[in-house]
Amino acid sequence: MLEARKRLVKACLIWSAVATAVAVPFIAATLSPLLAWREPVYIVACLAGAVGLGLMLFQPLLIGGALPGFSPYKARGVHRWIGALLVAAVVVHVAGLWITSPPDVIDALLFRSPTPFAAWGVIAMWAIFAVAIMVALRQRLGLRPRAWRIAHTLLAAVIVIGTAVHSVLIEGTMETVSKVALCALVVAATLKVIVDKRVWQSRARRAEQRQTD
16 A cells, blocks of 8 residues: 555656646747737747647657556557657648748758757757657668667667757747756657667577566
8 A cells, every 4th residue: 555655656756846837938939028019820830849849758758657557559659649649740830830931941941041040959859750750651661679779779869869959049029047957858868768769789688687687
């Protein structure tokens, strides 16, 4: 009974911490004075970016088994659904910015934007699309499990780093402190999963390593 209560308290604390880390930056973005008198399309585009950043925190936590209430099988399923939502958030973010200012988006896509944060965002965007294509064509590509893990992990690292740098450099609707804290959590959680999962090792080698740990 005592152990069950401890597990419940721990689960509540973990979920509360994750919810706070994601909700605070988003709420701060909705209250940003930079959104005042802006067109609805621009507001939706900006908030979609904030949503996308928040969704990224769940991905490594799910794969790393850090979120209570999810079996490994269920966690992978939710991971895929959140990945789809992340793609949708990116599409809404970019499409909204395109509608409000096509020249700026074109400059960013062609890597000729004078703002350094634009290039990082575009790199992260293409990496997200690459993962989505890999998932959709996984059977046709015929990748072995190890090759899939390595490719997926490398792209995930590009996504996380590119998004974090993009978010930190841009002085936009998101509040600075909560935004930086969320980016740091996403990067830290992703690095921990990469190290813990040892994706670069074969399955036999990982099993052997776990036995000696």
